[in-house]
Amino acid sequence: MTDAPQDPHSGTENGTPDATSNSAENSETREQTEARLNSASAAPQDAPPTAPYAPPASPTQPLDRDYAWTPAAPVDTKRSNRVGIVAALAVGALVGGVSGAGVAAWAVSSNQGNNSSSAVSNSAPQNITVNDTSSVNNITAVAAKAAPSVVTISVTSKTAAGTGSGVVLSKDGYVLTNTHVVTLDGAISNPAVQVTTSDGHLFSATVVGTDPIADLAVIKLKDPTGLTPAEFGDSSKLNVGETAIAIGAPLGLNNTVTDGIVSALNRSISIASSAAPSTGGDPSTPNSGSPFDFWQFDNGQGQGGSQSPSTTASATISLPVIQTDAAINPGNSGGALLNSDAKVIGINVAIASAGQTSASSQSGSIGVGFAIPANLAQRVANEIIKNGKATHGLLGASVQDVSATSTSTVVGANIKEITSGGAADKAGLKPGDIVTSFNGVPITSSTDLTAQVRFLAAGASTSLSYVRGGNTGTVDVTLGTLKQ
Numbered sequence: 001m002t003d004a005p006q007d008p009h010s011g012t013e014n015g016t017p018d019a020t021s022n023s024a025e026n027s028e029t030r031e032q033t034e035a036r037l038n039s040a041s042a043a044p045q046d047a048p049p050t051a052p053y054a055p056p057a058s059p060t061q062p063l064d065r066d067y068a069w070t071p072a073a074p075v076d077t078k079r080s081n082r083v084g085i086v087a088a089l090a091v092g093a094l095v096g097g098v099s100g101a102g103v104a105a106w107a108v109s110s111n112q113g114n115n116s117s118s119a120v121s122n123s124a125p126q127n128i129t130v131n132d133t134s135s136v137n138n139i140t141a142v143a144a145k146a147a148p149s150v151v152t153i154s155v156t157s158k159t160a161a162g163t164g165s166g167v168v169l170s171k172d173g174y175v176l177t178n179t180h181v182v183t184l185d186g187a188i189s190n191p192a193v194q195v196t197t198s199d200g201h202l203f204s205a206t207v208v209g210t211d212p213i214a215d216l217a218v219i220k221l222k223d224p225t226g227l228t229p230a231e232f233g234d235s236s237k238l239n240v241g242e243t244a245i246a247i248g249a250p251l252g253l254n255n256t257v258t259d260g261i262v263s264a265l266n267r268s269i270s271i272a273s274s275a276a277p278s279t280g281g282d283p284s285t286p287n288s289g290s291p292f293d294f295w296q297f298d299n300g301q302g303q304g305g306s307q308s309p310s311t312t313a314s315a316t317i318s319l320p321v322i323q324t325d326a327a328i329n330p331g332n333s334g335g336a337l338l339n340s341d342a343k344v345i346g347i348n349v350a351i352a353s354a355g356q357t358s359a360s361s362q363s364g365s366i367g368v369g370f371a372i373p374a375n376l377a378q379r380v381a382n383e384i385i386k387n388g389k390a391t392h393g394l395l396g397a398s399v400q401d402v403s404a405t406s407t408s409t410v411v412g413a414n415i416k417e418i419t420s421g422g423a424a425d426k427a428g429l430k431p432g433d434i435v436t437s438f439n440g441v442p443i444t445s446s447t448d449l450t451a452q453v454r455f456l457a458a459g460a461s462t463s464l465s466y467v468r469g470g471n472t473g474t475v476d477v478t479l480g481t482l483k484q
Helices: 030-042 138-149 374-387 446-455
Strands: 068-071 098-100 107-109 117-121 150-156 161-168 174-177 192-196 202-211 216-221 243-248 256-272 316-324 336-338 344-352 369-373 397-401 413-418 434-438 461-468 471-478
Touching: 138 150, 138 161, 138 243, 138 256, 138 336, 150 174, 150 243, 161 243, 161 344, 174 374, 192 216, 202 374, 216 374, 243 316, 243 344, 256 344, 256 446, 316 344, 316 446, 344 374, 369 374, 397 446, 413 446, 434 446
Parallel strands: none
Antiparallel strands: 068 117, 098 344, 107 117, 150 161, 150 192, 161 174, 174 216, 192 202, 202 216, 243 256, 243 336, 256 316, 316 369, 336 344, 344 369, 397 413, 413 434, 434 461, 461 471
């Protein structure tokens, strides 16, 4: 595998939640919680969270409206929502093993009385409901503060429709989301985009730019009013076990709040690229293998039940991610993963499935979700707003997992070939070197190395540690520019 967009690296990574959340009730009073959050919002954005760990809870949110249920296209009667016991979970190595959590196809199977499929019509926003203000906890406070900064994004074309989530960047209408949300998993390049805010206002929007390498995109609302920009935290200062709260629109259900913890950091996943087709419009080649296609989106079961062909992914991308056990489902992509101070620490992007590829055996959240770190998301968003696109680093080396060799005694990324004049060559690296650390992050596979290289902008300088002939070494590397 090569360090180039035509053949990005892939690797195998086993991912399971590293811890589980504690459901004990927070002992903070409402006044203490509000005071701490107000204090946190005035602090510098790069300051580490200072609040004590807030145990997650499960507040009840009563329905404040009726749902309109309409028939959807028929599905296989064997389809089930049940999840079987899985001995091991392969992340990034199985087709369908990591699924985009963003484009919800509206059709969900039901186990209540029959196996037919129904569509949920989300005709009105469901605000964060607080019925008893004397017993709110930290999760409630974070949700109430951050919900106005998270929007629902509806994307349509001539033949397809889907929904995802987004995070408000500025009062003048810039919103951050995933590339696979605005391209419907790489199916279209000219979408019609509509945004619904948490208080029920509708805005049309246009795509400012997409970055398929990081699966991030920026859209801009037309004539926006009353927007509340999100506050971002420093994702490099996170700890495993910290509170993680997800807000988005899973299956089109606006303002859905789930909570858990940060299960792991510096995780890497390999997923299909969702770059829009270069020819424009809706393609005619169906996609049967995109790992983003969690709910068989290529069947086009939108509200109208139209057929939706999509392109076959021709490349994969490697993403550095935060792992969380906060429930993330299709429709959450592009939404916010928040800390206990209501600051964005990640942009929800994908979930791991039980390793199956057919719709009949897929599941929703199994407690293994992934978010793009806030520091990467902010960098890419700022570059897209400024230049219409973002840059990514290039190491200039072909690498593979050390498991492909029989002589290595350490884990890492084994360098197979060096591009003459590239960053690795200039740093003095040689074929056979095993990269064990990059930019201070441990490297255990070729996917890790690719993801961390792509995390940095073109021209960035950092350090790299390696093993050569049993001896360790560290070099400074100035990255090249990945051509897209």
